[in-house]
Amino acid sequence: MFGRDYLGEFEHIVLLALLRLSDQAYGVTVRQEIEIRTNREVSIGAVYATLERLQKKGYVKSFRGEPTAERGGRAKRFFRVTANGLSAVNRTQQALRRMTEGLELVRS
Amino acid sequence: MTSQYDVPPQPPRMAVWLLLLFTPAEQTESILGDLLEEFSTLVMTWGIGFARRWYWRQTLNTIQHACVGVLRAAPFLMLVTVVAGLWSIGFATTFSQHATRIFLDSHGIYQSHPDAYLFWSKFPLHLGRVIICALVGCVAALAAKRREMQVVTVLSVSQMAMFFVAVVTVIARGEAWFQWFVVMFKWNSLCAIGTIVGGVIVKICRVSMRKGHSPA
Numbered sequence: 320m321f322g323r324d325y326l327g328e329f330e331h332i333v334l335l336a337l338l339r340l341s342d343q344a345y346g347v348t349v350r351q352e353i354e355i356r357t358n359r360e361v362s363i364g365a366v367y368a369t370l371e372r373l374q375k376k377g378y379v380k381s382f383r384g385e386p387t388a389e390r391g392g393r394a395k396r397f398f399r400v401t402a403n404g405l406s407a408v409n410r411t412q413q414a415l416r417r418m419t420e421g422l423e424l425v426r427s
Numbered sequence: 428m429t430s431q432y433d434v435p436p437q438p439p440r441m442a443v444w445l446l447l448l449f450t451p452a453e454q455t456e457s458i459l460g461d462l463l464e465e466f467s468t469l470v471m472t473w474g475i476g477f478a479r480r481w482y483w484r485q486t487l488n489t490i491q492h493a494c495v496g497v498l499r500a501a502p503f504l505m506l507v508t509v510v511a512g513l514w515s516i517g518f519a520t521t522f523s524q525h526a527t528r529i530f531l532d533s534h535g536i537y538q539s540h541p542d543a544y545l546f547w548s549k550f551p552l553h554l555g556r557v558i559i560c561a562l563v564g565c566v567a568a569l570a571a572k573r574r575e576m577q578v579v580t581v582l583s584v585s586q587m588a589m590f591f592v593a594v595v596t597v598i599a600r601g602e603a604w605f606q607w608f609v610v611m612f613k614w615n616s617l618c619a620i621g622t623i624v625g626g627v628i629v630k631i632c633r634v635s636m637r638k639g640h641s642p643a
Contacts, residue, residue, distance in 0.1 A: 345457075345461070346457055346458065346460075346461035347461045347464050347465055350461070350465075351465075360484075362484075362485050362488030362489050362491075362492060363458055363461055363462060363485055363489055364450070364458070364485075364488055364489025364490070364491070364492035364493060365488065365489075365492050367450075367454045367457065367458060367489075368492045368493070368496045371451075371454065389463075389464055389467060390460035390461075390463055390464050391459070391460065391463050393456045393457070393459060393460030393463070394456065394457070394460065395457070395460065395461075396456075396457040
């Protein structure tokens, strides 16, 4: 049977950021982690749109933290990768590995 | 003694307001909180000017994502709303124009007061169209539920696109178009703004209702 639920590029990156951050994953840290590691500016809207999509697919779950003064009394929304999300990451990683096997990728 | 540092610097109000309008309700609190947290850090590190520019960049990119996201997630809803909205505006405008002209003709206004006839057969009709657009914007936003601003933005862009198609058609026919264009551009822009205002009213009402229902 073929697994068809491969992740898109940004979905893949966001899930990897969540895995790296484990229990510290919320909007700010996810956005900064992606910016630092991919060296590209990411908008908070793009992060939330992707997280929302991943949550609908069942790859991510979220819960609210406590409101803090530095956030103007607004609560953080923390994200965790589910078992399905982890499988999707593995599936996508394996597909990419198979696709690049034997290729001599020249670094420009 | 008070100093400027007693009140922490706040992000641009207009940007915050736009985020309130365009972000989905369930994400608004988190997005505004996240942006404020980073904004405060940037103010301390790079200064207020840099932080404000960053906040605006984030706002505009977030709005763009919100609009594109809806187009991708619900293209059918968007198409139906836009087609129904444009049809409603066209129908209501034509109906009100006919009704006004029938009323003016039946009372013999043209014969008795030609200037008044010219005024009533133009200005109020254009104004009426703007009001119709605002009402259609309200209805479209009500129908779109959590995507109010995205739908009315696409609707108003479609209105302007149709106007420019009409302009190209008139130019292609070789008719005198410039004066007509100036007048109609003004009124069509007002109609497009009216549609967005309709959506803004609905969104603000919904945000206020949600605040009223949420626990303190």
